[in-house]
Amino acid sequence: xxxxxxxxxxxxxxxxxxxGLGKIMGQGPMLEKMMPGFSLALxxxxxxxxxxxxxxxxxxAAARRWAAVAGWAGAILAAEAxxxxxxxxxxxxxxxxxxxxxxxxxxxxxxxxRLT
Numbered sequence: 001x002x003x004x005x006x007x008x009x010x011x012x013x014x015x016x017x018x019x020g021l022g023k024i025m026g027q028g029p030m031l032e033k034m035m036p037g038f039s040l041a042l043x044x045x046x047x048x049x050x051x052x053x054x055x056x057x058x059x060x061a062a063a064r065r066w067a068a069v070a071g072w073a074g075a076i077l078a079a080e081a082x083x084x085x086x087x088x089x090x091x092x093x094x095x096x097x098x099x100x101x102x103x104x105x106x107x108x109x110x111x112x113x114r115l116t
Contacts, residue, residue, distance in 0.1 A: 005113050008106055009057045013018075014102065016054030016074055025048025037085070050077055057110065071111030078104025 023031060029042045039093040056070025081100035 006109065009110055012071075012074060012103065012110065013054040013057040016057070016077070017048045018054075020047045020049070020051030020054060024051060037087075046077070046080070049073065051075060053107075065095055069111075071107045071109075072111050075111060076109030078107060103113060 023043050026047075028040050032038075034041060035043055051072040053070050056073065078100050082104065085100060
């Protein structure tokens with residue numbers, strides 16, 4: 001079970017860091033087009049949170065509590081993404097929500113297993 005948990009942590013870490021860096025270093029007009037209705041500063045702040053959550057999942061290999069905190073941070077970020085998706089769906093836009101839901105569930109699983 002420990003090996004599977006580490007595999008999930010590494011996959012989540014890579015996905016969160018890539019998504020976070022894309023929001024941090026992306027061009028402003030492109031980011032504002034991707035996430036209409038949100039300021040560029042908020043988008044970059046979310047990107048920073050995603051990148052830090054990704055790093056927090058794998059860097060503190062010896063500290064189980066930090067991995068749990070990073071897992072919950074990832075779950076919260078995924079919940080934020082689901083709210084974003086619901087907002088846009090209610091305004092008639094198509095936005096896929098499955099990936100955010102799966103990532104959030106995996107991050108919550110990591111957090112739960114690291115606390116037990």
